[in-house]
Amino acid sequence: MQTEQNTDTPSGSLEDGIAAPYDFSIMDIFRETWQRTNGLKGSVLGAIALVFIIMLVITFIAAFATGIENFAEPESFSIVAALLNLVVSLASYPFFAGIIMMGLHRAVGAPVNFKMAFAYFNYSVPIIIASICMSIMIMLGMFLLVIPGIYLSIAYMFTFALIVDKNMDFWQAMETSRKAVTQHWFKFFFISLIMVAIYSISLIPLGLGLIWTIPMFIALQGVLYRRVFGITSVQTPPNETKAF
Numbered sequence: 001m002q003t004e005q006n007t008d009t010p011s012g013s014l015e016d017g018i019a020a021p022y023d024f025s026i027m028d029i030f031r032e033t034w035q036r037t038n039g040l041k042g043s044v045l046g047a048i049a050l051v052f053i054i055m056l057v058i059t060f061i062a063a064f065a066t067g068i069e070n071f072a073e074p075e076s077f078s079i080v081a082a083l084l085n086l087v088v089s090l091a092s093y094p095f096f097a098g099i100i101m102m103g104l105h106r107a108v109g110a111p112v113n114f115k116m117a118f119a120y121f122n123y124s125v126p127i128i129i130a131s132i133c134m135s136i137m138i139m140l141g142m143f144l145l146v147i148p149g150i151y152l153s154i155a156y157m158f159t160f161a162l163i164v165d166k167n168m169d170f171w172q173a174m175e176t177s178r179k180a181v182t183q184h185w186f187k188f189f190f191i192s193l194i195m196v197a198i199y200s201i202s203l204i205p206l207g208l209g210l211i212w213t214i215p216m217f218i219a220l221q222g223v224l225y226r227r228v229f230g231i232t233s234v235q236t237p238p239n240e241t242k243a244f
Helices: 014-019 026-037 042-064 079-108 113-116 123-145 148-155 159-165 171-184 185-202 210-229
Strands: none
Touching: 014 148, 026 079, 026 185, 026 210, 042 079, 042 113, 042 171, 042 210, 079 113, 079 123, 079 159, 123 148, 123 159, 123 171, 148 185, 159 171, 159 210, 171 185, 171 210, 185 210
């Protein structure tokens, strides 16, 4: 992977993220994100394709093992099928955390490769617990007039990255993310809306635009995280300037 030549990479810190003296321009975020997307596409798309195949194989093996051969038939949607889908979904989160870490590496110009999707299984327990807790909290928020659910879905966006990068437990990561994002929640909200719009447009030409927008989403996560918290678990190349 190519590394940048002495680029300006504003970084926050864990303390800054919580106290929120940080700030950023939405346009600056997207400008840097697009630059960081270059050099990330192959690794991210390769990792996602490989994870998808692994999850598919696990699903079919588990389905046959439990006697659920055809998910297309209504009677197949039993309690066993629902539990199977839940287990497979939860099992995918450690892979997703690894893909998010690709974005963090790219945000500081560190090397990235598809194997990173499989490099963070030691964080599986807090990541899976966090995913369950976040889902419950967001669903409860949706039942409570919808707005609390929307708020939490944005506020918890850095949870997985904090678990891995800062070695936090699941609740500490959730609360740290929430407190930090809340200080500039509307900026994060509008960034998310813009990204959803870009993603939707990329689906129009037979989905070919996803080749750029999926890695762009991962790069966006890394750039935003670095701007708020700084990145402590990634070794920065000598030619990449970074301030924590």
